[in-house]
Amino acid sequence: MSLRVLSEEPPGSVGSTLLEIERVTKRYGARIAVDDVSLNVSAGECLGLLGPNGAGKSTLLAAASGIVRPDAGSIRIGTWDIWKRPREAKRLIGFVPQDVALYPTLTARENLAFWGALAGIGDARALCKRMDEVLELVGLEERDRDRVRNFSGGMKRRLNIAASLLHEPSLLFLDEPTVGIDPQSRRHILDTVRNLVRDKGLTVVYTSHYMEEVEDLCTRVAIIDQGKVLVVGTLDEVKNIAGEHETVELEVQGDAEAARTLLATHPAVLAVAESGGKADAAETLLVLRVERADHAIPQILAALISQLGGRVTLRTLRVRRPDLETAFLALTGRTLRV
Numbered sequence: 001m002s003l004r005v006l007s008e009e010p011p012g013s014v015g016s017t018l019l020e021i022e023r024v025t026k027r028y029g030a031r032i033a034v035d036d037v038s039l040n041v042s043a044g045e046c047l048g049l050l051g052p053n054g055a056g057k058s059t060l061l062a063a064a065s066g067i068v069r070p071d072a073g074s075i076r077i078g079t080w081d082i083w084k085r086p087r088e089a090k091r092l093i094g095f096v097p098q099d100v101a102l103y104p105t106l107t108a109r110e111n112l113a114f115w116g117a118l119a120g121i122g123d124a125r126a127l128c129k130r131m132d133e134v135l136e137l138v139g140l141e142e143r144d145r146d147r148v149r150n151f152s153g154g155m156k157r158r159l160n161i162a163a164s165l166l167h168e169p170s171l172l173f174l175d176e177p178t179v180g181i182d183p184q185s186r187r188h189i190l191d192t193v194r195n196l197v198r199d200k201g202l203t204v205v206y207t208s209h210y211m212e213e214v215e216d217l218c219t220r221v222a223i224i225d226q227g228k229v230l231v232v233g234t235l236d237e238v239k240n241i242a243g244e245h246e247t248v249e250l251e252v253q254g255d256a257e258a259a260r261t262l263l264a265t266h267p268a269v270l271a272v273a274e275s276g277g278k279a280d281a282a283e284t285l286l287v288l289r290v291e292r293a294d295h296a297i298p299q300i301l302a303a304l305i306s307q308l309g310g311r312v313t314l315r316t317l318r319v320r321r322p323d324l325e326t327a328f329l330a331l332t333g334r335t336l337r338v
């Protein structure tokens with residue numbers, strides 16, 4: 001599938017291109033992790049990079065941060081090519097990896113001092129002031145003397161974000177910062193990122209497989225799957241990509257395979273998506289694309305009752321309005337959920 005660029009220029013008061021990714025490819029052996037990706041990010045915007053596990057998001061961020069060298073293509077941060085002028089380019093970026101990079105036996109402040117020294121902040125007073133600022137930004141100012149080994153997973157992620165901000169970057173890469181953490185820390189991270197963009201003018205590339213987070217934070221979104229960016233545009237442009245079609249979700253118990261087969265050939269159903277439900281789950285999620293939900297639902301229910309009554313139990317039925325999940329479905333025939 002070829003890339004669809006729905007809008008060249010991001011909306012709002014954003015500036016010149018701060019990140020330019022041009023035709024980047026990265027292979028691991030025979031596997032293509034990033035496949036000929038081009039993407040621009042303007043100063044002041046928050047771009048969401050949305051895709052399922054294994055889509056290539058981390059590899060693309062690692063390439064853009066100068067951590068993983070691509071096999072082809074170029075990456076420019078501001079005016080600097082990240083591979084030709086890494087020192088200058090890296091000064092402009094902060095990178096928050098998925099894995100926490102902290103010393104558990106050191107306190108929060110000692111960890112920041114270590115990262116500050118690595119970032120070249122030599123002046124002790126300047127570093128101290130900057131540590132206070134970033135600790136406050138992530139809401140850890142009261143815990144700065146605590147050892148990191150006593151922190152929750154969410155607090156460690158927040159400290160990692162603080163460390164990435166010490167040298168006052170213009171562009172922040174966040175690689176799935178909310179995976180596997182408590183809801184309070186998740187809320188805190190989302191609020192911190194929003195404030196950094198709105199109040200400090202930071203430019204952010206935020207990767208996630210949670211469409212709600214991207215809808216909440218970002219002005220533009222790029223959908224990535226199997227190493228390719230399938231579409232780039234404003235949230236509204238991408239949400240509407242499914243066009244006039246609607247999505248009906250059925251949660252069924254029993255012989256879900258028979259229900260899937262029946263619905264896949266039903267005239268009211270355009271397509272049944274593969275959904276990544278858990279193999280041991282009691283219910284199976286069937287995601288249907290239909291022309292009009294109000295017409296299709298009575299026919300679908302009648303077919304299930306007359307042909308599979310007793311073998312399948314319907315637990316829930318939901319109609320989805322166009323959102324990033326339905327866009328992903330329209331583009332790939334699969335659901336985002338994992």
Ligand SMILES: Nc1ncnc2c1ncn2[C@@H]1O[C@H](COP(=O)(O)OP(=O)(O)OP(=O)(O)O)[C@@H](O)[C@H]1O
Pocket residue numbers: 028031032033051052053054055056057058059060176
């Ligand atoms: N160091 C590596 N060696 C071999 N294969 C790799 C390596 N890193 C990533 N891959 C493969 O490249 C593909 C893209 O992985 P990547 O981690 O970039 O995806 P992702 O979208 O960030 O997914 P996740 O959210 O699971 O990290 C996957 O198929 C992955 O298995």
